[in-house]
Amino acid sequence: QRIGFPEVIYGEGKSAEQLVLIAQRMKERSDKLLVTRVDADKAAAVVAQAPELSYHPDAQALTGFGQALPPVVREGYVAVVCAGTSDMRIAQEAALTLEMMGSRVERIHDVGVAGIHRLFARLDVIRGADVVIAIAGMEGALPSVLGGLIAKPLIAVPTSVGYGTGLNGLIALGAMLNSCAPGVTVVNIDNGFGAAYAASNIHKSIRSER
Amino acid sequence: QRIGFPEVIYGEGKSAEQLVLIAQRMKERSDKLLVTRVDADKAAAVVAQAPELSYHPDAQALTGFGQALPPVVREGYVAVVCAGTSDMRIAQEAALTLEMMGSRVERIHDVGVAGIHRLFARLDVIRGADVVIAIAGMEGALPSVLGGLIAKPLIAVPTSVGYGTGLNGLIALGAMLNSCAPGVTVVNIDNGFGAAYAASNIHKSIRSER
Amino acid sequence: QRIGFPEVIYGEGKSAEQLVLIAQRMKERSDKLLVTRVDADKAAAVVAQAPELSYHPDAQALTGFGQALPPVVREGYVAVVCAGTSDMRIAQEAALTLEMMGSRVERIHDVGVAGIHRLFARLDVIRGADVVIAIAGMEGALPSVLGGLIAKPLIAVPTSVGYGTGLNGLIALGAMLNSCAPGVTVVNIDNGFGAAYAASNIHKSIRSER
Amino acid sequence: QRIGFPEVIYGEGKSAEQLVLIAQRMKERSDKLLVTRVDADKAAAVVAQAPELSYHPDAQALTGFGQALPPVVREGYVAVVCAGTSDMRIAQEAALTLEMMGSRVERIHDVGVAGIHRLFARLDVIRGADVVIAIAGMEGALPSVLGGLIAKPLIAVPTSVGYGTGLNGLIALGAMLNSCAPGVTVVNIDNGFGAAYAASNIHKSIRSER
Amino acid sequence: QRIGFPEVIYGEGKSAEQLVLIAQRMKERSDKLLVTRVDADKAAAVVAQAPELSYHPDAQALTGFGQALPPVVREGYVAVVCAGTSDMRIAQEAALTLEMMGSRVERIHDVGVAGIHRLFARLDVIRGADVVIAIAGMEGALPSVLGGLIAKPLIAVPTSVGYGTGLNGLIALGAMLNSCAPGVTVVNIDNGFGAAYAASNIHKSIRSER
Amino acid sequence: QRIGFPEVIYGEGKSAEQLVLIAQRMKERSDKLLVTRVDADKAAAVVAQAPELSYHPDAQALTGFGQALPPVVREGYVAVVCAGTSDMRIAQEAALTLEMMGSRVERIHDVGVAGIHRLFARLDVIRGADVVIAIAGMEGALPSVLGGLIAKPLIAVPTSVGYGTGLNGLIALGAMLNSCAPGVTVVNIDNGFGAAYAASNIHKSIRSER
Amino acid sequence: QRIGFPEVIYGEGKSAEQLVLIAQRMKERSDKLLVTRVDADKAAAVVAQAPELSYHPDAQALTGFGQALPPVVREGYVAVVCAGTSDMRIAQEAALTLEMMGSRVERIHDVGVAGIHRLFARLDVIRGADVVIAIAGMEGALPSVLGGLIAKPLIAVPTSVGYGTGLNGLIALGAMLNSCAPGVTVVNIDNGFGAAYAASNIHKSIRSER
Amino acid sequence: QRIGFPEVIYGEGKSAEQLVLIAQRMKERSDKLLVTRVDADKAAAVVAQAPELSYHPDAQALTGFGQALPPVVREGYVAVVCAGTSDMRIAQEAALTLEMMGSRVERIHDVGVAGIHRLFARLDVIRGADVVIAIAGMEGALPSVLGGLIAKPLIAVPTSVGYGTGLNGLIALGAMLNSCAPGVTVVNIDNGFGAAYAASNIHKSIRSER
Numbered sequence A, B, C, D, E, F, G, H: 001q002r003i004g005f006p007e008v009i010y011g012e013g014k015s016a017e018q019l020v021l022i023a024q025r026m027k028e029r030s031d032k033l034l035v036t037r038v039d040a041d042k043a044a045a046v047v048a049q050a051p052e053l054s055y056h057p058d059a060q061a062l063t064g065f066g067q068a069l070p071p072v073v074r075e076g077y078v079a080v081v082c083a084g085t086s087d088m089r090i091a092q093e094a095a096l097t098l099e100m101m102g103s104r105v106e107r108i109h110d111v112g113v114a115g116i117h118r119l120f121a122r123l124d125v126i127r128g129a130d131v132v133i134a135i136a137g138m139e140g141a142l143p144s145v146l147g148g149l150i151a152k153p154l155i156a157v158p159t160s161v162g163y164g165t166g167l168n169g170l171i172a173l174g175a176m177l178n179s180c181a182p183g184v185t186v187v188n189i190d191n192g193f194g195a196a197y198a199a200s201n202i203h204k205s206i207r208s209e210r
């Protein structure tokens, strides 16, 4: 019913058969589909039966129905910043979700706080964004550092990935909620989709459709 | 240094003497001050020595230095919605912080999910806002219900207040992070100030200063 | 010994062989059997050897020994309401348990609080019930909303299913225990059977056998 | 609006002045009032200004406005069973709430599971009830033992009181949720009011008003 | 070095090959061996190479080197009491450990508190014991009830088995530590071996070797 | 009814008036009374009205009714070993409880594992005991070290006292339950009384009354 | 016995009288004393009776017996770095402990990660230290950022102070243990003394006494 | 860029193919590589394609590129002490990391506190070290005992391995943080690499390169 907005399926725990069926049903009432949390094997089985879907291995997601990605529909961009290479699947899920909703995305990867010069090297492109998503696991410090450097809407995503014992992301989550930088808001652990959805709500409010 | 932006002091654990001293120092470099978490007794002692500060008992906060509140500087408004009467102190802290940052605020109180007709009665004013802050304790369900009814940026604040055993707000926090409504972002327990700061960042991005 | 009451077996962790043996022993002293938590593969192996049992795939349960379900023995009905499609296995377990105990059941599915109009569309049938079971995962908000809309005995079941990080149902459990709607009682996570057993105790007290 | 139903105030954290004001406002729209969680000192201050309220020290609650308690309006009774003397405040809160809602109550105190003969001595009166509320702290075992002995609706209340380190009632709560007796439903820690409200909902369904 | 005392190996996480090697090394310096936590498959592989070991499937343990069990060497007996059938593996581990240490054991199974008449039916044999081990999962109530009925040394073992969500035994552990029956001591979750070792220490102190 | 056995009152949370009343009632049916957890001020108020009670400030307990302590009634002794000076109140509670039950006690204080030579200096008297109680806070390591040095029944008591952040004794409790020395049994945090009660049960079984 | 090493008393929970007594006893066998965790009122009462002790209000500690601080006895220095003004008490406790052990200290305060330029401004003095102690509350990010900038021994201290809900320091503790900067070691929450003791052990190993 | 310092890869969750690729890339810019957390099967697949790497099965790690281990480059040694045989993988990871960084290592295994004579037998070699790493699971008591016996820098590593229920190492971690021996610093659970990295930082500061 919301024209131009993608239908979204959470793929985890659903079989390839179930996903094909749901996709077929969706096709009747929407022209854009996003299926998150689909590993490569399941994706291959789905695409074999539903070739109008495209797989994005980095984001572990399927999109459809026309071209792999819809066109950008508004000015400006969202920066998706992530601390470590192991956080990249979540970052790609966030970036792809934003692109499905018509926002342009700048991806800034591997700028964790223990190598802070890498973060400074990319600060201009982060400061140029309309909204920033900061993704980090382990001690989850990236949003605190970023929050002190920029004055834009900033959404933090804690991740369960990475090495060490972070109680599956609870430590990163707690650190982000306790950030000494004011104005950081937080979504659930590994919830790249949710952060992107919120960022898209803000981006849409800032920039009118073109 | 950030012109027009208030200096903010966290009043909890600071004595009246300390607050007076800090306020005097601040006065030299800023024309706007916000002191949060000040109870009525401490506020009286502070205002006795620093009469250029005004006390807001509902928000348990002091403001200064000129008139009690600065003028509104941008179009539109932020809706501050709260579930129960016991959540009102946090709601007033959020509202006052927004007003100190130049945003107009609509206060919508006592619209908890167990009396959902009261929420529906106020839905138009909520839908008209540029940004919505939803504040709830106990089971923290208000943002989930609101998230399904509006398509605006929505920030959730869990509170530690209310009756029953909510692990001092941890249950409300967990519920908001696990909301089935996509796009809800969350701040720390009782952090009305932080939610307002984030909302102000968004509001500023949407509306240019007038 | 309790005539007409089903024997109940918890199937999880028991092999097909063990279940067949137990079923044979039960058959001597009871005419009704319910085996919960049996997946499709194990069920097939059991039914191959014990064809007097029927499998209910939605509820992941086996029943016996005569027809698949006993007749309804009392007036009125119990409403089994569930928030999301992923909560349906627990809802079906509750519904089947109630039917095995002689109660009629109305199933109301997919009425989560983020799409509250779907809940309102089914409110009449919920209000007509003698007892209501409300099942939800994630933030577990459904019983709070329902509790404000009906004045009937209401039992809440938190589930561990659904997307996001709900600490395996602990957040939904905590939210239901802290519901701002008075009169909600709660059973353990995923305990559809227990909720149905309690609901049946209440339904029996309200309606005499016919 | 719900005729004959008491207005209920949660007294904790409200001053005597606030309670007097609320009581006066309530008096205009209701003929029955229950204020829970009021200690003796605060109660004295309230009653001095609002002599139409009666204090019940065992339940730490105030009632009004006419006689101290309304008449019993339905057949049968609810049994309020409690394990230890330190659980008695919660038991009295539950009993008084039920009486305010028009149910007759049988109080069975000090029948903890470590002295099980005392429980057996009172079993007949428990079995004669329409609904049973079982209240226990520490290891919270009472509902499990009772659940095996009776076939009536049974609501368990964990308490934070008693000696030893029970994590403020979390252990008793967890034990009750994990009861090996099927059909036990549970309310929040120390929530005698909530258990009584749920029991009253059931009692009303079983017995028509007389 | 402690003559007549069995060597004990914790089998979990050790391969069949490792167990055979350790057993051979042990044989040189001890005449009694107990290997706990060995499933049927691994046991078969071990016994094929070390036929002087006997497997006890109920206890999931291997013993050696001579006959399957050593003779009883002291008067009196230890009662091993367990609440549910799913607690039986732990109970058998405790019983076998005691027998390897020369104590006679009375096994009392399936006497959970929700069917308390079964416990009373076996009370005489429990009261006749020198030491009692009480094993229970879920709400862990058995030691509290037993503690009120007997005046003998009583050791409680919480188990992680059983149905429902008991936080892997943490609830049963907490309940036993908070028992309202004084004098209950507790070992770690599923630690049948440790309870038996402690019980054996007590039994040896009470009865001289015969 | 149990002749010669003291009546025991848990003093925490009871007023001096309540304690005097209970003591008077107890005097009619028992000749020995133990009241634990009574601070010096409350004790003075009680003794003023009930001079037949004696206060033991180290154990924060009152005893009665005849002489301050009953005679020793069995051979052998119980060793009460404690790690730090801040654990001493719990150690004295345990020792006094044992003396009230007729056992002789050897007190061994300040033998924490970070100064292990002090423990070795007292090892002979510990080894001579019939039962050993080991009390420690912080990391709770004392029972593990002791368990490797003695072969007697050994009961561990975690304490909430001491410096540092031990989660109010939960760390010491967890450490004792996970002791690598087999045969350690554990009671609740700060439960000196419970450990003594269990030790007395064992001591009575070992030594006949003289 | 360790010549030149201070005796250390943990002052919390000890009365002024007890502290005076312990100080007098210590004076006989040591020439240096450190008493931590003493607030201003208690310190005044102690110094009134033991004027050879000096109070350090910032560190909330007393030292003795000769001059307020002993001379520096080794080359180099330890940097004590702290994130916020509310962490300063812990920082001063650490610095004073180091000075009592003969190390020179550089204090670097208020260099939290949300204002990272302040940290960079002090980096040279931090890099010149032999050992670094990093103290932070809230999200505890300071050691991660520092760990990426220096290659010296680095000890992290989480604090319970600061605004927001950090579970009394557990979040900062968890963040520091999960630091993505390798080589960070951690002490308990608020344990400035312990960090200084460890730093002193390292400093002594690096620099011979002069 | 840091000459002579090994590149380090965390192997867990990376495929053999990924590891081969990363190793090839590393070879261009470094002459030393350490890959931790590689099991035997994956190691075999990697070495088949990258024969310049050597596998160390005890440490579950790969090293390269020249000889299996670089030469020792400084005086003195680090002692790696571990409590149980099941902690040995972590101990070997720590030891190998130190050797890759040019330190000599003394390995002292199986000296848990329940057999304290084994620890005393090795005390001289421990006391001779420049830095000590103490590794223990279960109750984690080893660092407390060691901390009372030596005056050298001491780093504690809690492990998740071993028998019993230690909450995956959280109990050992908590015990080490609460050690009554001052000066113990702690790293994350199973973090042998991190402890070695910190120990190497200290060892380098104490001894100049030779």
Ligand SMILES: Nc1ncnc2c1ncn2[C@@H]1O[C@H](COP(=O)(O)O)[C@@H](O)[C@H]1O
Pocket: A008, A009, A010, A011, A036, A037, A093, A191, A192, A193, A194, B180, B181, B182, C085, C086, C163, C164
């Ligand atoms: N990766 C994701 N993480 C969290 N929530 C998601 C994700 N993908 C989809 N969702 C949510 O799941 C809903 C669809 O769930 P389902 O009906 O089970 O496919 C969507 O409307 C989203 O709210």
Ligand SMILES: Nc1ncnc2c1ncn2[C@@H]1O[C@H](COP(=O)(O)O)[C@@H](O)[C@H]1O
Pocket: A180, A181, A182, B008, B009, B010, B011, B036, B037, B093, B190, B191, B192, B193, B194, G163, G164
């Ligand atoms: N009510 C509040 N809740 C949470 N954080 C606050 C609050 N008020 C102020 N703060 C934060 O505290 C900082 C000032 O702390 P301080 O320097 O201790 O006064 C501000 O910059 C805000 O980031």
Ligand SMILES: Nc1ncnc2c1ncn2[C@@H]1O[C@H](COP(=O)(O)O)[C@@H](O)[C@H]1O
Pocket: E008, E009, E010, E011, E036, E037, E093, E190, E191, E192, E193, E194, F180, F181, F182, H163, H164
């Ligand atoms: N089932 C069991 N549960 C807990 N601990 C056990 C068990 N079986 C053996 N142990 C302990 O494990 C030790 C042997 O461990 P290991 O040297 O790894 O074989 C014994 O001395 C016992 O303390």
Ligand SMILES: Nc1ncnc2c1ncn2[C@@H]1O[C@H](COP(=O)(O)O)[C@@H](O)[C@H]1O
Pocket: F086, F163, F164, G008, G009, G010, G011, G036, G037, G093, G190, G191, G192, G193, G194, H180, H181, H182
């Ligand atoms: N501020 C502190 N934080 C943590 N531990 C401390 C502190 N001050 C002293 N201690 C420890 O407490 C011991 C003295 O404790 P006590 O005998 O109770 O005075 C010292 O040896 C230190 O190990």
Ligand SMILES: [Mg+2]
Pocket: A083, A112, A113, A136, A137, A138, A139, A140, A141, A142, G180
């Ligand atoms: Mg990070």
Ligand SMILES: [Mg+2]
Pocket: B083, B112, B113, B136, B137, B138, B139, B140, B141, B142, C180
């Ligand atoms: Mg709410």
Ligand SMILES: [Mg+2]
Pocket: B180, C083, C112, C113, C136, C137, C138, C139, C140, C141, C142
């Ligand atoms: Mg829900």
Ligand SMILES: [Mg+2]
Pocket: D083, D112, D113, D136, D137, D138, D139, D140, D141, D142, E180
């Ligand atoms: Mg109880």
Ligand SMILES: [Mg+2]
Pocket: D180, E083, E112, E113, E136, E137, E138, E139, E140, E141, E142
């Ligand atoms: Mg049980």
Ligand SMILES: [Mg+2]
Pocket: F083, F112, F113, F136, F137, F138, F139, F140, F141, F142, H180
């Ligand atoms: Mg200790």
Ligand SMILES: [Mg+2]
Pocket: A180, G083, G112, G113, G136, G137, G138, G139, G140, G141, G142
């Ligand atoms: Mg910080």
Ligand SMILES: [Mg+2]
Pocket: F180, H083, H112, H113, H136, H137, H138, H139, H140, H141, H142
């Ligand atoms: Mg150990």
